[in-house]
Amino acid sequence: MIIAEVFPKDDYTLFVRAENGETGWFDVKPYLDAEAFSALKSGDEFGRTRNGGYFVEWECGADLSANTILARWWVVSAA
Numbered sequence: 123m124i125i126a127e128v129f130p131k132d133d134y135t136l137f138v139r140a141e142n143g144e145t146g147w148f149d150v151k152p153y154l155d156a157e158a159f160s161a162l163k164s165g166d167e168f169g170r171t172r173n174g175g176y177f178v179e180w181e182c183g184a185d186l187s188a189n190t191i192l193a194r195w196w197v198v199s200a201a
Contacts, residue, residue: 124141125174130171135151147196168180
């Protein structure tokens with residue numbers, strides 16, 4: 123999957139639109155207790171999401187691959 127757009131939400135979820143048009147939600151909350159993601163507990167930091175196409179990353183260095191997102195997202199609309 124190639125990520126076309128990603129929008130962080132206040133509840134620590136990401137709304138993701140894939141290049142093929144599929145859209146879905148990914149819950150980041152289960153990752154927040156891991157050291158690499160702990161800085162995201164600050165709502166400001168979580169909101170600084172960057173789309174790398176094959177990954178989503180944050181300024182603090184945390185990242186999620188598109189494959190991880192694809193494996194655990196719930197699809198809203200399929201292409």
